[in-house]
Amino acid sequence: MTALQGRVVVAREHFVVDVALEVAAGETVAVMGPSGAGKSTLLQALAGLVPLGGGEISVDGRVVDRVSSPRVQVAPMHRGIVLLGQDARLFPHLSVRENVAFGPRSAGVAARVARASADEWVARVGLPGAGDRMPHELSGGESQRVAVARALAASPKAVLLDEPLVALDPDTAAGIRRMLREQLDGVTTVAVTHDAADAIALADRLLVIEAGRVTQSGPVRDVLGEPASDFVASIGGVNRLVGVADGGDWVAGEVRLASADAASRALAAVDGAPLAAVFRPGDVRLVGGERAGADAWAVTVTDLEQTLSGVRVRTGVGVVDVPLADAGGLAVGGTVRVRIDPGTVRFVAVD
Incomplete structure (x- = not known):
């Protein structure tokens, strides 16, 4: 009723x-x-x-x-x-x-x-x-x-x-x-x-x-x-990046993300379909040197914000939560390389 x-x-x-x-x-x-x-x-x-x-x-x-x-x-x-x-x-x-x-x-x-x-x-x-x-x-x-x-x-x-x-x-x-x-x-x-x-x-x-x-x-x-x-992404504490499906992945510019989620892969099966990639800032990892392979991408640091557990790094492509021990050398305007495990990424259809 x-x-x-x-x-x-x-x-x-x-x-x-x-x-x-x-x-x-x-x-x-x-x-x-x-x-x-x-x-x-x-x-x-x-x-x-x-x-x-x-x-x-x-x-x-x-x-x-x-x-x-x-x-x-x-x-x-x-x-x-x-x-x-x-x-x-x-x-x-x-x-x-x-x-x-x-x-x-x-x-x-x-x-x-x-x-x-x-x-x-x-x-x-x-x-x-x-x-x-x-x-x-x-x-x-x-x-x-x-x-x-x-x-x-x-x-x-x-x-x-x-x-x-x-x-x-x-x-x-x-x-x-x-x-x-x-x-x-x-x-x-x-x-x-x-x-x-x-x-x-x-x-x-x-x-x-x-x-x-x-x-x-x-x-x-x-x-x-x-x-x-x-807005909903911000209150839910996640990144929401809009791109398109391409070859079963999510793509925006030079950034390509894969997802291990079956429902997400089904959404990404139609090339060109608008998708949002959703993932938590804490699931993103900074990589460099020998670990920076083809599945990592470069981002520019636009802001650094101190948090209780470390530093929140705002970039042109999402937000990254970094433990304090790994935050040395980060600076606004600098470039870092990041990677995210496909098991922590989901794709959401965009109207």
Whole structure:
């Protein structure tokens, strides 16, 4: 059953956001895209905070927003949708318990019942006994936990997450991510994130938006593993180089790559077919001297970036992760030779 469905059309300054979305009951869909691609606009339109320029939104089969006649525009508080962002936005004058009880009480639930339920929700998100605390006494991570409890205590039909972990330190974010995975199980959710770890941990499917349009969608690992754009390749941590099939290999200029993957070889069987070669930076090896054979190619170093484990070498043909011990002598503008094992290369069709 589809719980959240619609087509969102909203004019932005430089482009029009035009996104079709279907989320099954209990499903979590992650949304990723470059900054300014329209992700937050999508969520705000679903929540009723940004007016539609076109399209229609329905929740559990009930139309809550429609531009065409007969016009429908249900107020945000009556859509059954809650939006959680980077700022928890707790009511500063209310205790944790009263913040969480606010939604049920507004819906007519008796104060005693709502407060008892609030204490249960506060415990469920990892803050047992915190009901009497005030928002100013909470850390950023604790505030986000309370915000999740407040949202879910209202029994929403759908939850929208707009990068709720982006302002948290890594350890705190990891804890909140685990809590979200547990508490959102079975809750219809759309989660905007910039972190592939969030998408993998929380979502069933991934929707990629670039310049207001969906450029790729599907199961999270499938999308990240077969990137259809440079942006998806970057968040998936892989190189994506566009070339053509030639003699069963991938070719671009003087660079020729082979793949040991059967599906990749099948794609490369049609000479001239556009292909993208996908491989991880850590699978590329620097070679030189006697080891630099015909299967190695020369690249120019365009940038050097220190990493925790070594140096990331950016070149005109992909990115190479080099252990610190092998990074001596590398310089921007210099030329190095590289090689990659065919067993670590896959080919992806290019539209």
